[in-house]
Amino acid sequence: MTQQADNGDSAVQIGGNKTAAKVDEYIVEIVSDSGEGAQKCGQTFGNISGKMGNGVWTVEIIPAEIQPPARSPAGASGIRIRIGSKYITNMGNEAELVVAFNEQVLFSRIANGAYKEGTIVLLENKWETDPDEKIRNQYTAAVKEFAEHGLIVHELPIEEACLKIVSNARKGKNMFVLGMISYIFSREPDLGRKEIANTFAHKGDKVIQPNIDLFDSGYAFAAERLDYLWEIPPYTTDTTKPTIITNGNQAVGLGVMAAGMELISMYPITPATSATHYVADVFDNVGGFVHQAEDEIAAMGFALGASFAGKTACTITSGPGMALKTELIGLAVMAEVPQVIVDVQRGGPSTGLPTKVEQADLLSSIYGEPGDAPKVVIAAATIEECFHFVILARKLAEAFRIPVILLTDANLATGVQPYTRPELQEEWLSAPIDQSPWDDSVPAFDWDEGTGLSQRPIPGQRNGEYVLTGLSHTDRSKVAYDSDTNQTSMAHRSRKLAALQKTLKPPKVHGDEAGGDLLIVGWGSTMGAIEESVDILRGQGKSISTLHLRFLSPLEPGLKEIFSKFKKVMTVEINYSDDPNGPLITEENRRYAQLAMMLRAQTLIDIDCWSVVYGHPLQPGMLQAEFNQRLDALNN
Amino acid sequence: MFGLKADWSVDVFERYFTLGNYAGGEARWCPGCGDFAVLNTVHRVLRDAQMPPEKSVVVSGIGCSSRLPHYVGTYGLHGLHGRALPLANGVKARRPDLDVWVGTGDGDCFSIGGGHWLHAMRYNMDMVILIFDNGIYGLTKKQTSPTTPTGERTNTHPEGSLLPAMNPLTVTLGITNVSFVAQVPDWNPPLLYETIKAAHKHRGTSFVRIMQRCPVFSDDFCKPYQDHPENMLLLSHENGIPAADNVKKLFKEQIEHDPSDWVEAMKIARDESKLPVGLLYRDPGAVVYEDFSAKGLNKTNEEKLAAINTALDAFAI
Numbered sequence: 001m002t003q004q005a006d007n008g009d010s011a012v013q014i015g016g017n018k019t020a021a022k023v024d025e026y027i028v029e030i031v032s033d034s035g036e037g038a039q040k041c042g043q044t045f046g047n048i049s050g051k052m053g054n055g056v057w058t059v060e061i062i063p064a065e066i067q068p069p070a071r072s073p074a075g076a077s078g079i080r081i082r083i084g085s086k087y088i089t090n091m092g093n094e095a096e097l098v099v100a101f102n103e104q105v106l107f108s109r110i111a112n113g114a115y116k117e118g119t120i121v122l123l124e125n126k127w128e129t130d131p132d133e134k135i136r137n138q139y140t141a142a143v144k145e146f147a148e149h150g151l152i153v154h155e156l157p158i159e160e161a162c163l164k165i166v167s168n169a170r171k172g173k174n175m176f177v178l179g180m181i182s183y184i185f186s187r188e189p190d191l192g193r194k195e196i197a198n199t200f201a202h203k204g205d206k207v208i209q210p211n212i213d214l215f216d217s218g219y220a221f222a223a224e225r226l227d228y229l230w231e232i233p234p235y236t237t238d239t240t241k242p243t244i245i246t247n248g249n250q251a252v253g254l255g256v257m258a259a260g261m262e263l264i265s266m267y268p269i270t271p272a273t274s275a276t277h278y279v280a281d282v283f284d285n286v287g288g289f290v291h292q293a294e295d296e297i298a299a300m301g302f303a304l305g306a307s308f309a310g311k312t313a314c315t316i317t318s319g320p321g322m323a324l325k326t327e328l329i330g331l332a333v334m335a336e337v338p339q340v341i342v343d344v345q346r347g348g349p350s351t352g353l354p355t356k357v358e359q360a361d362l363l364s365s366i367y368g369e370p371g372d373a374p375k376v377v378i379a380a381a382t383i384e385e386c387f388h389f390v391i392l393a394r395k396l397a398e399a400f401r402i403p404v405i406l407l408t409d410a411n412l413a414t415g416v417q418p419y420t421r422p423e424l425q426e427e428w429l430s431a432p433i434d435q436s437p438w439d440d441s442v443p444a445f446d447w448d449e450g451t452g453l454s455q456r457p458i459p460g461q462r463n464g465e466y467v468l469t470g471l472s473h474t475d476r477s478k479v480a481y482d483s484d485t486n487q488t489s490m491a492h493r494s495r496k497l498a499a500l501q502k503t504l505k506p507p508k509v510h511g512d513e514a515g516g517d518l519l520i521v522g523w524g525s526t527m528g529a530i531e532e533s534v535d536i537l538r539g540q541g542k543s544i545s546t547l548h549l550r551f552l553s554p555l556e557p558g559l560k561e562i563f564s565k566f567k568k569v570m571t572v573e574i575n576y577s578d579d580p581n582g583p584l585i586t587e588e589n590r591r592y593a594q595l596a597m598m599l600r601a602q603t604l605i606d607i608d609c610w611s612v613v614y615g616h617p618l619q620p621g622m623l624q625a626e627f628n629q630r631l632d633a634l635n636n
Numbered sequence: 637m638f639g640l641k642a643d644w645s646v647d648v649f650e651r652y653f654t655l656g657n658y659a660g661g662e663a664r665w666c667p668g669c670g671d672f673a674v675l676n677t678v679h680r681v682l683r684d685a686q687m688p689p690e691k692s693v694v695v696s697g698i699g700c701s702s703r704l705p706h707y708v709g710t711y712g713l714h715g716l717h718g719r720a721l722p723l724a725n726g727v728k729a730r731r732p733d734l735d736v737w738v739g740t741g742d743g744d745c746f747s748i749g750g751g752h753w754l755h756a757m758r759y760n761m762d763m764v765i766l767i768f769d770n771g772i773y774g775l776t777k778k779q780t781s782p783t784t785p786t787g788e789r790t791n792t793h794p795e796g797s798l799l800p801a802m803n804p805l806t807v808t809l810g811i812t813n814v815s816f817v818a819q820v821p822d823w824n825p826p827l828l829y830e831t832i833k834a835a836h837k838h839r840g841t842s843f844v845r846i847m848q849r850c851p852v853f854s855d856d857f858c859k860p861y862q863d864h865p866e867n868m869l870l871l872s873h874e875n876g877i878p879a880a881d882n883v884k885k886l887f888k889e890q891i892e893h894d895p896s897d898w899v900e901a902m903k904i905a906r907d908e909s910k911l912p913v914g915l916l917y918r919d920p921g922a923v924v925y926e927d928f929s930a931k932g933l934n935k936t937n938e939e940k941l942a943a944i945n946t947a948l949d950a951f952a953i
């Protein structure tokens with residue numbers, strides 16, 4: 001199994017006499033029942049590939065139930081790994097190879113359009129000889145059906161091979177499979193062994209060694225039995241730059257710490273919780289504390305109380321939790337308490353699609369509170385931004401004395417990608433609580449006429465005593481129901497957004513800044529898929545560009561001017577909008593996607609939209625097809 | 637707190653606070669409202685404890701009684717209906733140095749804030765909760781509250797409140813990690829003072845249910861006890877709420893009750909034939925949540941940066 005790196009430009013020799021074919025990118029899936037370790041296998045494979053200089057995006061395939069019945073299509077649990085000789089920003093289109101621990105779990109993936117004709121299936125074959133006749137029949141029927149779908153099935157005695165090393169193949173098959181795919185994609189086996197040693201470091205040699213043995217035999221097994229061998233050359237030009245690999249929720253967690261926030265107040269909700277799981281493990285080391293509240297209202301109230309008392313706190317949740325926090329977010333706006341609120345969006349409304357992606361909390365985040373409640377809303381477009389935007393959010397919250405909602409989503413939360421290791425800066429950390437005496441000639445809301453900004457007294461500051469209230473109040477925070485006070489204090493709170501907007505730069509057009517046929521506008525996690533499809537079309541000479549918004553409230557400046565340079569502008573979003581050709585739909589009643597609705601109102605330009613709620617991330621292929629149609633329509 | 641110097645000049649070496657230091661805006665409750673008595677007592681307890689006004693925070697929800705922060709000259713947080721407790725817990729979480737008070741009504745605490753009530757008692761953070769129980773929704777004009785007596789006519793139940801009134805004492809006593817439960821009528825100033833003072837001294841969440849007069853909407857709620865003190869049962873004990881003889885004289889019914897005896901406290905609370913007055917239960921050893929939540933306050937930036945760097949390195953590839 002020694003790999004002889006051959007620096008020739010076409011192929012690499014591995015093991016026997018096979019030749020690795022160079023490819024630009026590849027999508028692999030590993031699917032199993034839940035609890036069989038497919039995700040660990042895929043993550044490790046992603047790490048190895050990242051270390052070898054590849055672009056990587058991994059995304060977990062998660063069943064809705066914790067322990068769905070074994071061998072059930074709905075129970076498909078696993079992972080997709082897309083690796084390439086380029087920066088990878090999304091999950092891509094159909095997978096080209098899948099390792100399946102049983103045949104049933106493949107059905108839901110097929111129904112999801114995860115595979116295409118020619119996709120290679122490496123299938124556990126133990127079911128063929130299962131004592132249960134029903135299972136045997138299911139297996140044979142499925143294998144036949146897969147072939148009819150155009151899948152290329154290899155039935156392999158994976159379990160049998162594992163049992164030579166461990167007594168329970170359910171625990172360990174994943175490392176065997178890691179060995180198999182590591183061979184197939186010419187991964188350095190030593191990197192694999194190191195990753196395994198790291199993963200099981202806390203369990204000691206007794207666990208590490210059998211797993212390495214499994215990895216090695218999986219590697220040998222594939223070399224012996226399969227004719228597939230690919231190489232995906234590295235893309236990173238600068239391998240000296242330190243790189244980290246995280247998912248979006250871990251990035252959020254790291255961002256909370258790097259921002260100097262010392263309190264996360266939360267209530268568990270998918271897909272947000274894992275951010276807290278991560279932080280809970282390490283928060284002690286920075287002196288931070290996770291408060292698991294009795295519900296999301298309490299989580300928000302607790303965070304607000306802590307922010308009021310001095311240090312901006314953070315609450316992390318998803319759609320249903322946002323709904324519960326609404327009234328208190330209104331209080332934070334009204335009483336101008338800095339606050340960081342992370343909404344890891346999932347499918348809604350109601351309990352909706354708990355584990356799946358949607359971008360449908362935009363309008364409720366911006367306009368969700370009763371009354372006028374101006375606040376800052378930003379959205380991360382990449383996993384790296386999940387980190388940096390938390391730091392930004394804390395700063396904005398304090399500088400503008402305002403709640404800041406950071407929108408991410410299930411796609412970012414579970415997607416894993418390598419990115420440049422952030423270089424920590426001390427100024428990212430929040431300042432110590434000011435306890436010096438307050439100048440009592442300065443009111444608690446000393447609104448600046450021009451910007452609406454003011455400094456806040458912190459409990460403990462002598463002479464700063466005031467009562468924070470959600471009632472309409474004067475600059476000295478005295479309850480006041482008179483018309484002038486209400487009108488001017490509302491104006492001051494709103495002006496802060498205008499003041500922030502003035503500091504922003506117009507967004508950059510990815511493509512033709514001078515304008516052209518079609519401009520795609522996106523926000524949030526869809527950037528990778530949109531840019532990838534736009535780049536492909538541009539490569540074909542099409543006049544298409546894209547622009548991605550990070551600031552949603554306030555909106556970034558210069559949009560109208562940019563939009564007017566294009567024949568047509570449309571948003572692409574993962575939220576519901578009416579199909580213009582759907583039954584009963586007319587220009588008068590068509591419900592637009594959320595960003596489109598906002599942009600139409602703000603720019604008075606006839607902006608169109610394309611949005612779906614399939615529950616999975618947008619794929620470049622499907623966008624390409626849609627954009628092509630739009631371009632054709634424009635030019636005919 | 638003045639020091640006489642060697643040259644006989646007087647030097648102010650410490651601040652001394654008078655009642656005026658704790659005065660807030662002018663209270664706007666109805667004449668005869670029991671809330672005034674509580675407010676005055678809070679001022680006095682703060683003064684007698686010589687709390688620096690900038691170090692106290694009075695938190696409340698929404699209701700007549702929740703106007704309390706506006707009338708105290710410390711920091712205040714007039715929150716949302718039902719949410720006083722999570723807000724107060726949050727204030728204390730990373731600021732154990734702050735002296736936290738909560739003012740909340742029977743609707744605010746037992747109804748809309750019911751969930752938070754249970755959990756705040758269990759967190760047992762060091763604070764005083766004053767429940768202004770007038771057996772009615774005052775601010776919104778006479779709707780049934782959880783403690784409205786059965787049959788009492790309200791604007792939502794004009795034929796009379798349907799259900800048996802909730803017993804906040806048994807509920808609170810039943811919560812794991814509860815550490816201080818007292819009950820007191822607002823019309824007995826010395827007892828009110830001693831009760832709130834004891835609550836303030838106790839480290840943990842002190843739950844003080846105050847029977848509060850609302851002459852406008854629920855005059856009948858306190859009347860049976862005002863007019864017939866024999867309907868009340870004074871709990872006395874050397875570890876309980878101190879009461880002078882002239883105060884004791886007002887209570888025809890009295891028993892000795894050791895506040896460390898939970899089973900007896902529950903028995904007394906369950907017996908609704910008499911309204912217990914005094915300290916039902918105290919456990920000075922109950923776990924206090926800020927002992928966890930305020931850990932790590934003294935980390936330096938260098939320590940934090942080092943820890944975050946280690947965290948980042950764990951993801952290095």
Ligand SMILES: Cc1ncc(C[n+]2csc(CCOP(=O)(O)OP(=O)(O)O)c2C)c(N)n1
Nearest residue numbers: 698699700701717741742743744773774775
């Ligand atoms: C979310 C919400 N629901 C309802 C109200 C209206 N409201 C204000 S105070 C109150 C009841 C107050 O009763 P209580 O807590 O007993 O206080 P009291 O006025 O009697 O002191 C209600 C229902 C509100 N402010 N917010």
Ligand code: SF4
Nearest residue numbers: 665666669700774850
């Ligand atoms: S309505 Fe009742 S509780 Fe409210 S202020 Fe008047 S007397 Fe007091």
Ligand SMILES: [Mg+2]
Nearest residue numbers: 741742770772
């Ligand atoms: Mg009331």
